[in-house]
Every structure is written in structure tokens, then in C-alpha cells.
Amino acid sequence: MNKFILPVSVFGTVCGCAVLVKNYVTGGPCPSKARIPGKTVIITGANTGIGKTTAEELARRGGRIIMGCRDMEKCEDAAREIRGSTLNPHVYARHIDLASLKSIRNFVEKIHKEEERVDILINNAAVMRCPPGKTEDGFDMQFGVNYLGHFLLTNLLLDKLKDSAPSRVINLSSLAHILGEIDLTDLNWDRKKFDTKKAYCQSKLAIVLFTRELARRLEGTGVTVNALHPGVVATELGRHTGMHQSNFSSTTLSPFFYLLIKSPQLGAQPSVYLAVAEELEGVTGRYYDVMKEKEPAAQSLDQEVAVKLWDISASLVGLETSVSAPASPENVTMVKHSQAAVAEGERTRTHPVETVAAS
Incomplete structure (x- = not known):
């Protein structure tokens, strides 16, 4: 038996260190104990993963929680579960499909009618x-859901956020944004060969650009906006990645990945921190890697690209374009190209895939 003591001890030590790294070096619990009674919180993708845990944490702190989800059956179940676990009766399920501009507008219309404030x-x-696919309106699925849908949602809620100031907008991006490239002439992957990894990275880079540009435009309003990478979290989000497509990796390697990948409970802590931390009041336009402020990728600091992306995005979702970017021939051409791509996508779009919580 003695010959097994050393290997078992080493294995136990490695596992213990891995868990410590996962739980603390990569984040740990939110350090703020602040409560938010009377504040209204909207969370998209809140029926599972990080979103659900974030909703539960903020409900426990006294917030009025609006869970925006595409799958209403799952959303109602999750809301019921959170009301029971937190004893907070103010947790509500609301339908929103971020792959549909009409659904987003209907959601916002309901919020304006039912909610006095959005904090x-x-x-x-x-x-x-995910595999190649288009949203209801013809956008690349990842660009449309991850970025454009939230771009429209946030803009439509700005008046409510301003009236409720000081208020906060928190955008979940990813460390993957550092590999992202913004092709302003083909945001929907209609001309070049589709690459699902590059499309994901592009959508997450767009979120950081959006965050910084929105923060600039909201200066002096009392509304802050920040982006974050929550860490590597065990959610349904990665179901289209190679690990989940391979029987070997999903069965053999899963136990080892578990030692290094955070739970949704830990993955939600950065969102909770940015939502409630008193020391972050007035802090805006920043990027957080878990709960530490970091400099985002160099390409996300290009204000000219951020402004052009904003104006193209506004045109695509039917909002007024910005007066901060001159309507140069180059800008007009890019908008026309993007609109043409969307029109083509509407004729060939496929059925949307399910929207799940970010990680």
C-alpha cells in the first residue's frame, strides 16, 4: 500500500491546487456586500448558466429582477426557483429573442409600460x-445575438436608464475579443468564407468597442457602462465547441477541465460586482477581466472604428445614425454594403439557434 501513498498524495495536491486556482486566483466571490433594494435589474439570457446565477445573486440582494429569455418555459421555471430560494417575490420572466429586432422592440415596449425605472x-x-445561420432579420447569428441585439436593446432603454441615474450597463464580452477583427464591409460574413470562431471573436470585439463608445456618448448623464470577461465558466455556451463534439474529450477530459473551469456561481460574481460595488459608482468605459480592470485589446481602442461601427449598427437596426461621424462616402458605402448583405440574408436565412447565457 505504501507505494500508492506518494502518487495519491501528489494527485490530491494537484487537484486541491487546481480548485484553489479556479475558485480564488480566477475570481472568488464578489467582495461587495452592497444591497440593491428598490432597484430594477434587467438580465438577458437569465434562464441558465451565468445569467441565472446573476439573477439569483441580485434577487438575494433585494433587487427587482426582470429575466429576459427566449425560452419562456425555462425562464418561468428559473424565475420560480429563484423566488423560492431567495424569498424575493419580485423576480419576473419576460420574453425576448435577441435574434429578432421585433421581439426586442416588443420587450422594451413592455418594460416602458410596466416598469417605473431601470437601474x-x-x-x-x-x-x-454555432453553425452558420442568420437571425430573423438576416444578420450573422453570433453578430446579431451577441452584439446587434444588445446594441438595439440598450439604445431603446437609454431614456429609462437616464431617468433612473445613477444607473449601470454591463456588457459581457470575452477574452476572445483579443483575436477579433472588425470587417466593416462584411459584418455578416456574406462575402468571405464563414469561420465560426472568427465570427464569435468579432462579436465580442464589437461589444468592447460598443461599450467604450457608449460610455463616451453618455458622459455626464449618470449612466455608466463597462464590459467584462467572466472567465472560463462551465455553461451550455460551449456546446458547439470541439470538446463537446468529441466523445473522447467530453468523457475522458471533462473531469480535468472541471478542475480548472469555474462554476456558474463563480462565473456570475464579476457581473454582480460591476452591478453593485459602491466603489465603481461613476466608473465607466472600462474592461474587466473577471473583477480586475485590464486594458482591452489594441483594436478595441480605435475610436474611429467604434464610431463607424456604431453608425452602421444604428442603420442596420433602424435607429438614427450618429451626428458624431460625418457621412463620408466611405461611411455611406459601408452602410449600403451591410444593408445589402442583410437584405440578401433575409432571403436565405435559416432557423435561429437557441440563445444561452454567456461565458
Whole structure:
């Protein structure tokens, strides 16, 4: 038996260290104990994963929680579960499909009618590396759901957020944004060969650009906006990745990945931190890697690209374009190209895939 003591001890030590790294070096619990009674929080993709846990944490802190989800059956079940676990009766399920501009507008219309205020908006929902597909309006699925849908949702809620100031917008991006490239002439992958990994990275880079540009435009309003990478979290988001497509990796390697990948409970802590931390009041336009402020990728600091992306996005979703970017021939051409791509996508779009919580 003695010959097994050393290997078992080493294995136990490695496992213990891995768990410590996972739980603390990569984040740990939110350090803020602040409560938010009377504040209304909207969270997209809140029926599972990070979104659901974020909703539960903020409900426990006294917030009025609006869970925006595509699958209403799952959303109602999750809301019921959270009401029971937190004893907070103010947790509500509302329908929103971020792959549909009409659905987003209907959601916002309902919010304007039913809610007096919106104090915190957490743009959490996402799809990741899914097969080629288009949204209801003809956008690339990852660009449309992860970025454009939240771009429209946030803009339509700005008046409510301003009236409720000080208020906060939190955008879930990803470390993958550092690999992202913004092709302003083909945001929907209609001309070049589709690459699901590059499409995901592009959508997450767009979120960081959007965050910084929105923060600039909201200066002096009392509304802050920040982006975050929650870490590597065990959610349904990665179901289209190679690990989940291979029987070997999903069965043999899963136990080892579990030692290094955070639970949704830990994955939600950065969102909770940015939502409630008193020391972050007034802090805006920043990027957080878990709960530490970091400099985002160099390409996300290009304000000219951010402004052009904003104006193209506004045109695509039917909002007024910005007066901060001159309507140069180059800008006009890019908008026309994007609109033409969307029109073509509407004729060939496929059925949307399910939207799940970000990680």
C-alpha cells in the first residue's frame, strides 16, 4: 500500500491546487456586500448558466429582477426557483429573442409600460461558435445575438436608464475579443468564407468597442457602462465547441477541465460586482477581466472604428445614425454594403439557434 501513498498524495495536491486556482486566483466571490433594494435589474439570457446565477445573486440582494429569455418555459421555471430560494417575490420572466429586432422592440415596449425605472442592465445572453445561420432579420447569428441585439436593446432603454441615474450597463464580452477583427464591409460574413470562431471573436470585439463608445456618448448623464470577461465558466455556451463534439474529450477530459473551469456561481460574481460595488459608482468605459480592470485589446481602442461601427449598427437596426461621424462616402458605402448583405440574408436565412447565457 505504501507505494500508492506518494502518487495519491501528489494527485490530491494537484487537484486541491487546481480548485484553489479556479475558485480564488480566477475570481472568488464578489467582495461587495452592497444591497440593491428598490432597484430594477434587467438580465438577458437569465434562464441558465451565468445569467441565472446573476439573477439569483441580485434577487438575494433585494433587487427587482426582470429575466429576459427566449425560452419562456425555462425562464418561468428559473424565475420560480429563484423566488423560492431567495424569498424575493419580485423576480419576473419576460420574453425576448435577441435574434429578432421585433421581439426586442416588443420587450422594451413592455418594460416602458410596466416598469417605473431601470437601474441596471446586464447584457449577458450569447451564442458561441454555432453553425452558420442568420437571425430573423438576416444578420450573422453570433453578430446579431451577441452584439446587434444588445446594441438595439440598450439604445431603446437609454431614456429609462437616464431617468433612473445613477444607473449601470454591463456588457459581457470575452477574452476572445483579443483575436477579433472588425470587417466593416462584411459584418455578416456574406462575402468571405464563414469561420465560426472568427465570427464569435468579432462579436465580442464589437461589444468592447460598443461599450467604450457608449460610455463616451453618455458622459455626464449618470449612466455608466463597462464590459467584462467572466472567465472560463462551465455553461451550455460551449456546446458547439470541439470538446463537446468529441466523445473522447467530453468523457475522458471533462473531469480535468472541471478542475480548472469555474462554476456558474463563480462565473456570475464579476457581473454582480460591476452591478453593485459602491466603489465603481461613476466608473465607466472600462474592461474587466473577471473583477480586475485590464486594458482591452489594441483594436478595441480605435475610436474611429467604434464610431463607424456604431453608425452602421444604428442603420442596420433602424435607429438614427450618429451626428458624431460625418457621412463620408466611405461611411455611406459601408452602410449600403451591410444593408445589402442583410437584405440578401433575409432571403436565405435559416432557423435561429437557441440563445444561452454567456461565458
